[in-house]
Amino acid sequence: MNLLSIAPTLAQGPMPTEMGGATLFHYLLVSAIMFGLGLIGFVTRRNLIIMFLCTELMFQAAGIALIAFSRFHLNHTGETFVIFVLTVAAAEAALALALVVLLFRRKETLDASSWQDLKG
Amino acid sequence: MxxxxxxxxxxxxxxxxxxxxxxxxxxxxxxxxxxxxxxxxxxxxxxxxxxxxxxxxxxxxxxxxxxxxxxxxxxxxxxxxxxxxxxxxxxxxxxxxxxxxxxxxxxxxxxxxxxxxxxxxxxxxxxxxxxxxxxxxxxxxxxxxxxxxxxxxxxxxxxxxxxxxxxxxxxxxxxxxxxLKLNPELAVADRHLDVMPKRVLAELREAKLLPDDSWGLAINGTNGRYDINPRLDGQGSLTIASNNGTGERQLIAQKDWPKGLSLSNTEGVAFSLIDAHPGAIEIAGVILLMSMLGAVILSRKKVEMDEEALRQAIARERSAERGDELGIEGPYATPGVGQGGAA
Known part of the structure; x- marks a missing residue:
């Protein structure tokens, strides 16, 4: 339990094979739970902004899984992919929020079910 | 499980x-x-x-x-x-x-x-x-x-x-x-050190691993690159050669390398991005550009002018046209065109 002995696993160094004491599965589990929470939030919440916030949560879960895989394989491809995820998240935020503002101006509410008539 | x-x-x-x-x-x-x-x-x-x-x-x-x-x-x-x-x-x-x-x-x-x-x-x-x-x-x-x-x-x-x-x-x-098993072929352990000879030399010089200043990095005869071979298990080595004509070579094992002689995470990501996935940046740029265009189009607003402002705008346009015909320099007539009309 010596703090100093585990400190090197936090820093870069020559990539150690051990994933800082936790295995790949630990990180994948956290990622799966976060993705599930994001999904639950997306389905249950009725506020348009919160729904998009929940998709960001799912993006974040995917990011953790990618970084964990990148670390497991000891290369940087996963991290490059996270840059991509970040780009898509930024693009999504810009477009989705512009849409939300547009929809809010029309009906003065953020309720997703107020647009139910779009079902046709 | x-x-x-x-x-x-x-x-x-x-x-x-x-x-x-x-x-x-x-x-x-x-x-x-x-x-x-x-x-x-x-x-x-x-x-x-x-x-x-x-x-x-x-x-x-x-x-x-x-x-x-x-x-x-x-x-x-x-x-x-x-x-x-x-x-x-x-x-x-x-x-x-x-x-x-x-x-x-x-x-x-x-x-x-x-x-x-x-x-x-x-x-x-x-x-x-x-x-x-x-x-x-x-x-x-x-x-x-x-x-x-x-x-x-x-x-x-x-x-x-x-x-x-x-x-x-x-x-x-x-x-x-x-x-899942670790594939050593996919792993990159400072694989890109041989494209940064100046940094490697500076690190070696600082750690006093070079006998004197005339020594430099040796070039591998078979592939023409600097002979730096880091390995995941720490068994790699690099070769230095003297430049004073004797052709003397010396091997430095990876375990003796100075601490700073490894790629930082930022450098690793940079090499991965530029070297292995150059198309990714381009695609990311296009995605961002498209989203910017989309956001501009979505948030653009039709400006409603009230009656008075509209009448004034039309009047201004008309007077500009008339001025152009008479050769008077109106606000919209360029000087050259106005003079040409008068002549």
Missing amino acids: HSMMSPILFYAACAIGALGVALAMPRRAVSPYLIGAIVGAAALGLALIGLAVAKPDALPNFHFYIFSAIALGAALRCITHARPIYSALYFVLTILASTGLYLILAAEFMAFALIIVYAGAILITYLFVIMLASEGPTEEVAEAMGEYDRVAREPWTASIAGFVLIAALSTMFAAGSSN
Whole structure:
């Protein structure tokens, strides 16, 4: 339990094979739970902004899984992919929020079910 | 699953988690979110205990447990909080905690990029829109919170479905990740050091590994690159050669290399991005450009001029045209065209 002995696993160094004491599965589990929470939030919440916030949560879960895989394989491809995820998240935020503002101006509410008539 | 954690414990944790999340959702009656939070925390604790019991040697790494507990707790609060602003702030907390996870995984560049881009830029945009698009408090209602914020839609169905998904995903992750083997071919351990000869030389000189200043890096005869061969297991070496005509060579084993002689995470990501995936940046740029165009088109507004302003604008245009015909320099006539008309 010596703090100093585990400190090197936090820093870069020559990539150690051990994933800082936790295995790949630990990180994948956290990622799966976060993705599930994001999904639950997306389905249950009725506020348009919160729904998009929940998709960001799912993006974040995917990011953790990618970084964990990148670390497991000891290369940087996963991290490059996270840059991509970040780009898509930024693009999504810009477009989705512009849409939300547009929809809010029309009906003065953020309720997703107020647009139910779009079902046709 | 068996090697990672006991399945029964895990599925029990999933069931309790579903119960906790469903209880924590905002609802019409007084929301028992405190009970929900306690039940959810119990489920999380059960899952983490299950992990720790199955892998006692993983116990010392309590940073992982701290960061993941904060991240998941904040994520739960983010999806259950009735007020959008607090939701967004809890999402920032999730981001910060997962940044900690990134740091444990030695992805420093992505950790800081995440803080700057996500917590710094994207979430501020969200906060702007939340403040822009919410009804202010009126005379009658001080608590300006819509019905849609206070009552969740189908909390039980959603959380049961979500946790079934989590259980299935985790079972598959456990089976898959225990079969996964590290492929040394894919691993990059400072593979790009041979394109940075100046830095390698400076490090060697600082560590006083060069006999004198006339020595430099040796070039491999077969591939014409600098002879630097780092290996994952630390058995690699690099060759230095003297430049004073004797052709003398000397091998430096990887275990004797100075500490600074390794790629930092940022350099590794840069090489991966530029060297291995050059198309990714281009595509990312196009995606960002398209989203910018889309946002501009979506948010553009048709300007409605009132009657008076419209009449004035038309009058101004007419007078400009007339001035042009008469050769008078009107506001819209360019000097050259005006003089040509007079002549």
